Structure formats: structure tokens, C-alpha cells
Amino acid sequence: MARQPDGPPPPPTVQKLRLCYAKRGPLRFASHRDLARALERALRRARVPMAFSAGFSPHPKISYVGAAPTGAASEAEYLEIGLAERRDPEEVRAALDASLPPGIDVLECVEAAEGGGSLADRIDAARWSIELPGIEPAALSAAVAEFLSRDEVTVAKRTKNGLRDVDARGPVVSAAADGEVGRAILHVVVRQVTPAVRPDDVVAALAAVADLRPPSPPRAVREAQGRLDDSGAVADPLGPDRAARTRCQGEHAAV
Amino acid sequence: MSGESLYPRLEPLLAQVQKPIQYVGGELNAQVKPWDEVAVHWALMYPDAYEVGLPNQGLMILYEVLNERPDALAERTYAVWPDLAALMREAGVGQFTVDAHRAVRDFDVLGVSFATELGYTNLLEALDLAGVPLHARDRDETHPVVVAGGHAAFNPEPVADFVDCAVLGDGEQAVGDITDVVKAWKEQGRPGGREELLARLARVDGVYVPRFYAVSYGPDGAIAAVTRTRDDVPARVGKRTVMDLDEWPYPKTPLVPLAESVHERMSVEIFRGCTRGCRFCQAGMITRPVRERTITGIGSMVDQGLRATGYEEVGLLSLSSADHSEIAQVARELADRYEGTNTGLSLPSTRVDAFNVTLANELSRNGRRSGLTFAPEGGSERIRRVINKTVSKEDLVRTVTTAYANGWQQVKLYFMCGLPTETDEDVLEIAELAVEVIRAGREASGRKDIRCTVSIGGFVPKPHTPFQWAAQASAETIDHRLRVLRQAINADRRIGRSIGLRYHDGKPGVIEGLLSRGDRRVGRVIERVWREGGRFDGWSEHFSYDRWTQAAAEELAVFGVDLDWFTTRERTQDEVLPWDHLDSGLDKEWLWDDWQEALSEEEVADCRWTPCYDCGVCPTMGTEIQVGPTGRSLLPLTVVR
Incomplete structure (x- = not known):
């Protein structure tokens, strides 16, 4: 036993x-x-x-x-x-x-x-900001436009089962470029799917469609995660809990 | 500017390598001190991967001791994996510390802790990446002083060309003395350059500076003499010994990495030294005498460490933890203190002794009993007498059976292969033992799912032990014995399926043997292997036996010696050994007598419990055994739940 x-x-x-x-x-x-x-x-x-x-x-x-x-x-x-x-x-x-x-x-x-x-x-999408050192904002803008015009952009992705082709375009809800001279910034909202499409995959897709290749590795920051609303924005996943708390405290205050 | 951070240049490289977290530092309890506010800067290196080096107690202790000094700072650096090393060379980024990412080249001292000789090629790689000349003779006063420490430093001759000094023994006080010397020399405007600094260091207790000792060789290839080249350095260098361990409760705030490491637990050293007299064990020989931490000292280190780290498990570390004079009370009172807190307590592998099962039961009182490790080391009673680790077969089987009966499901038995006088029969007895253990264990526990893992290491003769004269078994011999052992274990599948066998082939052991008992001529082999790409020799996927044997054959031929001469050759009593001028306190005559007694299968008792057996350490070093019991006990605490 x-x-x-x-x-x-x-x-x-x-x-x-x-x-x-x-x-x-x-x-x-x-x-x-x-x-x-x-x-x-x-x-x-x-x-x-x-x-x-x-x-x-x-x-x-x-x-x-x-x-x-x-x-x-x-x-x-x-x-x-x-x-x-x-x-x-x-x-x-x-x-x-x-x-x-x-x-x-x-x-x-x-x-x-x-x-x-x-x-x-409450989480099905993420908003990313990806800094591309050595890339001009205008070049990024052009690449983004090309990328968005496609229905599908296949990139090879390393998964635990080896290299696998995934579509990096489908899950991208929106993409835009800004930044400064020599340091473009890519803003993307990506739906969370399996296998996940990550910032590296989106950058690889830009290389595939527009030959955009940053001379040193991109730096990605996830700015938000949450449910995608009708306007394409990412909602705060803690919002409902915070609201319930406030309502609750409000009721107590009223008593 | 000196001490500047390399991080901005390193960061883009990190995005391209495996496990980048190991290079960013920022561990809990790590320290970064301002460069310009201290006089002496230490880079402390563990010459292996971060995951192996970070938990190293020696390095953690010195890191804290040095950083506590207002006039010094210490940062850590580890071996860089080949993927990052290639990018660093391409980008011109030098070997860096993980704390503030400062260039190792900028530090005053580079201290390297060698737990094993297989780290030597990683030292050369780090020096080269750092931009520090490989050979000590090519360095000037702007380069760091390269200091070797750790157990392998008791024979630093194979790396004598690459290090400036070696510290023998405990480092806690020695690093302070070295800091004082470096500080004074810098403040005086570096008089006499590097040569003068090294001469001053050579006069520090426990510090050996190879360049001040000349080695000559006889016609038979053996060393004729080692003579000092200055009369202001000692003829023999003695080791350092820290007395009263309670005064040195380090590490007080152990480092906790973000990255995974090989020990996901906190360790508390409950005593240092060992007097069991196992003849193969270099650690037991060179760390004498036994010095215990008291029960209250242990209790406060455990408490403080857990608060500082958040670890869930504490290992009570030493060379033979069950031998602590108050261990039963330590185990009971710690188990009481942490009952119901999800804090686990453990002892490292232990002697085969029923008392150890009792201890392990106590420590795991309300926790999981997954595995217990015993180290009989030798397969037969005869060979256990040779190595002076005597336990009868009956006692061994009874002890392991008791463990199974107490709910331990898996027992690991640790053995060595290739011991002096060993025959196939001695090794085959391991199979008999394992089979009996499973049979008796199934009966005693009433369970079929118990397991026994037999883990085997190849024996490597080490300096400063009675086996320092022994012929090392060849790789072929080891491989043959492991093969017959595996066949014997698998002979009866009904039992054999409950027995796991874990071993490595004999080849790395041969190279470890060359590096352990080598002299200065072996330095050429190490350099050649490194130049041909040798790194991480402790990792089977990086180790290349052929690269080593070929380098040895080509580099040693001019001296009329070869790999076998250093490994499988038995030494005679009158041969000058490469480490004879380095004093571990052990009397060479006593070691020889013990070697002869080993050959005639005679045992020696433990001087902790029985009268002194005249190994020589205490009188030579002015030390004494420090053991309890103290009669004190642990008070209840409010503990982390």
C-alpha cells in the first residue's frame, strides 16, 4: 500500500x-x-x-x-x-x-x-510593439502595406515537432508602422491561435513579402492582452473584476 | 573606461542564442557595487555552464565574503556556450561578468574555482575571450591576476603556464589576504610591476606562484627536482584551513537564479572535512580535519537562507552528513520546525548504515519518499576493505531492505569501477547485490514496483590520496567490466527490470586522470586541445577522446612520455610527484603506508571516534578536530509557510 x-x-x-x-x-x-x-x-x-x-x-x-x-x-x-x-x-x-x-x-x-x-x-488577442533597429519607417510602411494586401503569408516556424509552415497573415488583425530615422516600430494586433503567431513570425513574414531584413534582432514588447472588441481593440481582461469590485464597494457605501 | 557595462553590445547577441537568461544576471541576492568606490575588483569564475556553476557553494561564499569588504567588489562569470562565444568573437565583445556585464579584462583578479580538472579548456577559452594572454608569462601589470582555487588546485601543475597563482585549501580568509596585497601594491603605484605583485602574493599563506618554482626532469621522464627560484618564497606551500565554521556562516543570502540550475535547492554546509579515510577520496584527504557547525549555527543558517531565497528544499551538505555529532537532533528539530510548511529537508548520498534510513525517515516525516542514495563504492567486501569503506554484504542488503520497508520506492547505489586490485569478480558482485536487494526489498515492502538504480563511475586516482601511486585502469578495462556487469544484471529479467544501470564509458576518466596527476608538460596538451576546439570537456556531447589522445601523443613525445605514462603507470615510492611541494598536511610516509595497507586489505578507523592515526594534518597545520555535541537545541520559530 x-x-x-x-x-x-x-x-x-x-x-x-x-x-x-x-x-x-x-x-x-x-x-x-x-x-x-x-x-x-x-x-x-x-x-x-x-x-x-x-x-x-x-x-x-x-x-x-x-x-x-x-x-x-x-x-x-x-x-x-x-x-x-x-x-x-x-x-x-x-x-x-x-x-x-x-x-x-x-x-x-x-x-x-x-x-x-x-x-x-477573456484573452484571445495581443497588441505588440516591435522595434526594428536599422530599418526606416517608410520602408516598414511599404512592407506592412504589402503584407496586409495578402490573404496568406507562409513562414517556416520552429515548433517542438520541427520546422512547420504557418500562415502569419491570417491571425494579424491590424498592423501599422511609425518610429524614427533608423529605428522603425511596428504595431500589430494578433489573434492568439495554435500554433501561435509571434512577433518573430510577423517579422519573418515582412522579410518574405518585402525583403525587409533588420540588421540586428528586433525587440518586441507585448503592450496588451485581452479580448478583441468590435473595433479591433484589445480589452483589459481585469476590467470586469475591477468593475465588480467597485460596484460591490459602492453598494457597501450606500448601506 | 574601465568597468563599463558591455550589456548594450551583448544584448543583440543574446536574442540569437540558447537559454539567454543565463547571461543576464539579476539573480535574487546578486550584488552590483560601483566600480570606482573600491580598490580591488574580483571576477570569480566557475569554468562550466551557468546551470552547473551558479549553485557552487565555494563561489557563492567568496562572492559574499569579498562583497562585504568596503574596499572590494566581486562579480561572477561562467563558461560561455559555443553559440554565444562565436557571436562574441564576431562582434568583439569580451568575456563578461553576469552581475554588471563588465569586461573580465578590466578586473584586478580573476579567481577560477576548479572542482574538476575537466574545466581546464574552459579556462583557456575564457582567457582568450577576455583578451587576456593565455600564458602567465605574457601578461603585464594591466592584466588580471589569474588565481586557481578549488580541489583541483592541489595539483595545479598542468595549468601552471596559464594561472598566476593557486590557492590551496579554504578560500574565506585567503581571498582577504590577496585583496590586501593587491590593494597595497596598487596604492603604492604598482612598484616592480607584475613580478613584484606575484612575489608578494607568493608570501601569502596558502598561495602558490608556479613561476617561482623550476621543475627539472630525469632521464626516465620523471621529475628530478622542483626548486624555488627566489629565496623569499616558501620551499613548500601549505594549505589554508578555516577554523570555527560558526564564525563563517556563508552563504548568508544564497543566490537564486531565474534560470534552471542543477540544484534546485538551498545547501547548508553542516561540517567541513572528513576523517573516514576512504582511500580514493581526495576531498576527504585534503579538507582535514573535521570542523562541525553547531546545531544552533545550522538552525540559523537554514532559517536565514530560506527567508532570503524562498527555496522549498534544504540540503544538509558535507562529505558524510550522517557523521555530524548531533545529526539525529538536527534532523528531528529541523523536521519539527518545518512540519506542515512544504519545506523539504534532505541529506546527500550517505554511507550504507541503518542509521541513515532512520535519519532520512525523520527528514521526510510527512513528505514524499521518492529516492534514497547510498554509496557502498565497492562491489565486493574485499574491494571495500581495499578502499577502506567497509560494510558487509549482509548489512548492505539489510539497510537497503529497511529503506524499502519504510516506504522508499527507489534506492540508488553508487559504485566505482577500476579501483586498485579490482578484478571482474569484484564488479560482478554489484549485480549479485542489486538482485538480492530487489528480492529482499520486494518481500519486505510487499510491493513489486520498487527500483534500484546502480550508478557507476570510473575511478580516477587523485593527488594527496593513498591511491596517488596507483595504476589507473584503462578505458578498455572499465568498458569490459561494465559490459559483463550489464549482462549479469540482465540475466534474470524478472529481477533485472527493477534494476537500472547508469554509467559512462571509461574514456573521459582517462583524460581526467591525465589532468589530475599530470605535471607542467601536460599544459601543452591542454592548450593544443583548446586550439583544436576543445571546450566543455565534462559534457559528453562536447568531449572528444580522439582529440585528447592525439594531442597527448603529439605534444608529449618530445619529453619521452605519453598518456599511459601519466595514467596506467604505477608510481614507485621514491618518485618525485608533481605536487610534492604542495602541502595538504598529509604526511607522505603515512600516505604510502596507507597505500600498502590497502594492498593488503587492511582497514583504518575514523579518528573522529578513535585515537589519531597520525596522518599528519593537525600537527603540520596547527589545526584540530572540532566536533560537538554542544548540548544545545533549536528553539521554535515563526517559519515561512
Whole structure:
């Protein structure tokens, strides 16, 4: 008979918190696994009363939503944590931020609204800003126009099953160019599909359609993630929770 | 400007390499100090990949000790993988530190910690990438002083051409003394240039400067004499020993990387040194005497470290942790303190001893019992007497069976192959043992899914051990014995399927043997191998045996010696060994007598529990065994949940 842990099962989740954090500077080179390890340790150092799964190797209740690729910076990464004791969201945000290395910065923490649906369901697109060193804005504009005029642009993408051809055009909702001399910036909104079309794939597609080849690697920043609205903008996924909170506080105030 | 960050030039390269996070620094508890506010700048290198080097305790300790000094700073640098190295050469970016991305070339001292000799080619690669001349004799006073440390520094002769000095023994105090010397020399306006600085360093306790010692060779190829070339340096250099470990509670704030590393846990060194007298073990010989940290010292390091890191597991580290005089109490009280906190406690591989199962049970009181490791080292009772690690077959089987009966599902047994006097029969007994262990274990636990993993390493004779005179087994011998062992284990599939066998072929061990017991002539082989692309020799995908054997054949021929001469040749009592002028405190006559006793299969007791056996260390070095029990106990704490 296998051994079972002695004692009562771990305490249940009593509060779900949703966090938005940024990945900045040199830490854009952290992978999702690196970030997950850092976050788990920071939660321990910050003494956040996490809820754990049962069994001999209990895991803290953390769900990650669509992590940005290694090498890409982000201002809009999301995760949800389950707590075994209630805590003030802002205190958790501050404590966790202080426990994380500079460059992983916790921007916001809100309590998940009851019956508001899952965080993952509120994210289906991302807005990116991609800096292309050594490229002129006019050249980028032309390449973007060419790219948008196509129905499909196939690029070879490295996946865990080897190289695979994917369409980098289909999921792109909008694309625009600006920037300054010698440093063009590409703004794109990309629908999140499988396999994912990432900033590198869009840049590869520009090379394919317009022979646009930056002399040094592009630097991508994910500026927002969320549900695509009718106007093609990306909605804030924490908006509904924040609104529920305000309404709730408002009701209390009225009593 | 000196000390400037290379990061802006490095960043575009990082986007093009594997695992870039290992090069960006910013680890929790990392430190960056302003360049101009200190007198002495240390770059500390672990000459292997970041994931292996970051958890290294020695480097972490020195990093903290140096950074605590107001007049010094220390930053870390690791071996760069070939993908980044190629881009760095192309872009003209030099070897850099991960802390502030400063050029290693700008530092005053480059300290390199050699846990294994297979890091030597990585030292040459780092020097070349840094723009520091490969050969010590080509450097001037603007170049960093290259200092080797770690266990391999007890015979630095193979790298004598490439390093400026080697530090023997514990580094905590030695790095401070070196800092003082460098600081004074700089403040005085660098009088006498590099030569004078090195002469001053050669007078620091524990510091060996190879250039001040000349080596001559006899007609038989062996060393005729090692003589000092200045009379103001010591004829023999003795090792450093830190006494009273509680006074040195480092690392206080262990580094926590973002990147994955080989040890995802925090380590607390519970004692240093070992007096078990295992004859193959260089670490046990050169780190004497035993110096324990007290139970309260251990308790506060565990507490402080966990708070500073957020790690979930603490390893109680030493060469033989179950031998700590208060280990039962340490285990019980730590387990009490962290009960219900998801904090795991563990001991590294242990001697085969029922007491160790009790300890492991205590530490895993309410946690998972996945694996337990024992190190019998030798397959037969006879060979275990030769290596002085005596345990009877019955005790071994009983201990492992007890582990299975206590809910441990997987037991790993660590052995060596190629030990002196070993025959095929000694190795085949490993198979018999494993089979008996599984049979008895299934019966005792009532389970079929228990496993035993047999892990085998090739034995490499090391300097400053009784086996320093021994003939190393050839790669063919090792490979043959591993082959017959595998066949024996697989003979009965019903049992064999519960036994895993893990081993490496004998070839890397032969090269490690060349580098371990080599002299200065071996430096040419190392340089040749590096020039032909040799790097990361500890990694099977990078190691090339053919490159090493060919370089050895061609570079050593002029001296009338060869690879076999350094490895499979048994030395005689009167031969001058390359490291005889480096003093680990061990009396050479005692080592020889112990070697003879090994050959006649006689054991020696542990001086921790029995009277002194005159190895020579304490009287030579002015040290003594420091053990408890102290009678103190751990107080309850508010702990991280």
C-alpha cells in the first residue's frame, strides 16, 4: 500500500486573485519556466498564504495565461493565484513585487469576481510593439502595406515537432508602422491561435513579402492582452473584476 | 573606461542564442557595487555552464565574503556556450561578468574555482575571450591576476603556464589576504610591476606562484627536482584551513537564479572535512580535519537562507552528513520546525548504515519518499576493505531492505569501477547485490514496483590520496567490466527490470586522470586541445577522446612520455610527484603506508571516534578536530509557510 500523507487535507482556496505583471529589461530573456520558478519562490518569500494541491508533492495553486515568448518583453502578463486565507489584493501586489527581481514588476492585483468566468476566456488577442533597429519607417510602411494586401503569408516556424509552415497573415488583425530615422516600430494586433503567431513570425513574414531584413534582432514588447472588441481593440481582461469590485464597494457605501 | 557595462553590445547577441537568461544576471541576492568606490575588483569564475556553476557553494561564499569588504567588489562569470562565444568573437565583445556585464579584462583578479580538472579548456577559452594572454608569462601589470582555487588546485601543475597563482585549501580568509596585497601594491603605484605583485602574493599563506618554482626532469621522464627560484618564497606551500565554521556562516543570502540550475535547492554546509579515510577520496584527504557547525549555527543558517531565497528544499551538505555529532537532533528539530510548511529537508548520498534510513525517515516525516542514495563504492567486501569503506554484504542488503520497508520506492547505489586490485569478480558482485536487494526489498515492502538504480563511475586516482601511486585502469578495462556487469544484471529479467544501470564509458576518466596527476608538460596538451576546439570537456556531447589522445601523443613525445605514462603507470615510492611541494598536511610516509595497507586489505578507523592515526594534518597545520555535541537545541520559530 502506498503511503499517504498524514493529517488533514490542505485548506481549500478561499480567495482568487488575478495579477498583471511586466517583464522588462534584461529579464525579457526569461522563459516561461524561469518566470514560473521565480514567481513561486517570490510568493513564498512574500509569505502569501497560498492554497496547495493535495498529495505528497503539493503544488501552489497558480494558473498562468499565455506567457510571452523568451526574448520578448511584456507589459501585460497575467496569472491567477488561489489563497488559503483572504488578503488585501493591493498588499499582495506590493509584497510580491518587492520579492521579485527588478524587471519582473507586478502592476496590478484584483480579486476575481464571482461567476465572472475564467481569465483565459477573456484573452484571445495581443497588441505588440516591435522595434526594428536599422530599418526606416517608410520602408516598414511599404512592407506592412504589402503584407496586409495578402490573404496568406507562409513562414517556416520552429515548433517542438520541427520546422512547420504557418500562415502569419491570417491571425494579424491590424498592423501599422511609425518610429524614427533608423529605428522603425511596428504595431500589430494578433489573434492568439495554435500554433501561435509571434512577433518573430510577423517579422519573418515582412522579410518574405518585402525583403525587409533588420540588421540586428528586433525587440518586441507585448503592450496588451485581452479580448478583441468590435473595433479591433484589445480589452483589459481585469476590467470586469475591477468593475465588480467597485460596484460591490459602492453598494457597501450606500448601506 | 574601465568597468563599463558591455550589456548594450551583448544584448543583440543574446536574442540569437540558447537559454539567454543565463547571461543576464539579476539573480535574487546578486550584488552590483560601483566600480570606482573600491580598490580591488574580483571576477570569480566557475569554468562550466551557468546551470552547473551558479549553485557552487565555494563561489557563492567568496562572492559574499569579498562583497562585504568596503574596499572590494566581486562579480561572477561562467563558461560561455559555443553559440554565444562565436557571436562574441564576431562582434568583439569580451568575456563578461553576469552581475554588471563588465569586461573580465578590466578586473584586478580573476579567481577560477576548479572542482574538476575537466574545466581546464574552459579556462583557456575564457582567457582568450577576455583578451587576456593565455600564458602567465605574457601578461603585464594591466592584466588580471589569474588565481586557481578549488580541489583541483592541489595539483595545479598542468595549468601552471596559464594561472598566476593557486590557492590551496579554504578560500574565506585567503581571498582577504590577496585583496590586501593587491590593494597595497596598487596604492603604492604598482612598484616592480607584475613580478613584484606575484612575489608578494607568493608570501601569502596558502598561495602558490608556479613561476617561482623550476621543475627539472630525469632521464626516465620523471621529475628530478622542483626548486624555488627566489629565496623569499616558501620551499613548500601549505594549505589554508578555516577554523570555527560558526564564525563563517556563508552563504548568508544564497543566490537564486531565474534560470534552471542543477540544484534546485538551498545547501547548508553542516561540517567541513572528513576523517573516514576512504582511500580514493581526495576531498576527504585534503579538507582535514573535521570542523562541525553547531546545531544552533545550522538552525540559523537554514532559517536565514530560506527567508532570503524562498527555496522549498534544504540540503544538509558535507562529505558524510550522517557523521555530524548531533545529526539525529538536527534532523528531528529541523523536521519539527518545518512540519506542515512544504519545506523539504534532505541529506546527500550517505554511507550504507541503518542509521541513515532512520535519519532520512525523520527528514521526510510527512513528505514524499521518492529516492534514497547510498554509496557502498565497492562491489565486493574485499574491494571495500581495499578502499577502506567497509560494510558487509549482509548489512548492505539489510539497510537497503529497511529503506524499502519504510516506504522508499527507489534506492540508488553508487559504485566505482577500476579501483586498485579490482578484478571482474569484484564488479560482478554489484549485480549479485542489486538482485538480492530487489528480492529482499520486494518481500519486505510487499510491493513489486520498487527500483534500484546502480550508478557507476570510473575511478580516477587523485593527488594527496593513498591511491596517488596507483595504476589507473584503462578505458578498455572499465568498458569490459561494465559490459559483463550489464549482462549479469540482465540475466534474470524478472529481477533485472527493477534494476537500472547508469554509467559512462571509461574514456573521459582517462583524460581526467591525465589532468589530475599530470605535471607542467601536460599544459601543452591542454592548450593544443583548446586550439583544436576543445571546450566543455565534462559534457559528453562536447568531449572528444580522439582529440585528447592525439594531442597527448603529439605534444608529449618530445619529453619521452605519453598518456599511459601519466595514467596506467604505477608510481614507485621514491618518485618525485608533481605536487610534492604542495602541502595538504598529509604526511607522505603515512600516505604510502596507507597505500600498502590497502594492498593488503587492511582497514583504518575514523579518528573522529578513535585515537589519531597520525596522518599528519593537525600537527603540520596547527589545526584540530572540532566536533560537538554542544548540548544545545533549536528553539521554535515563526517559519515561512
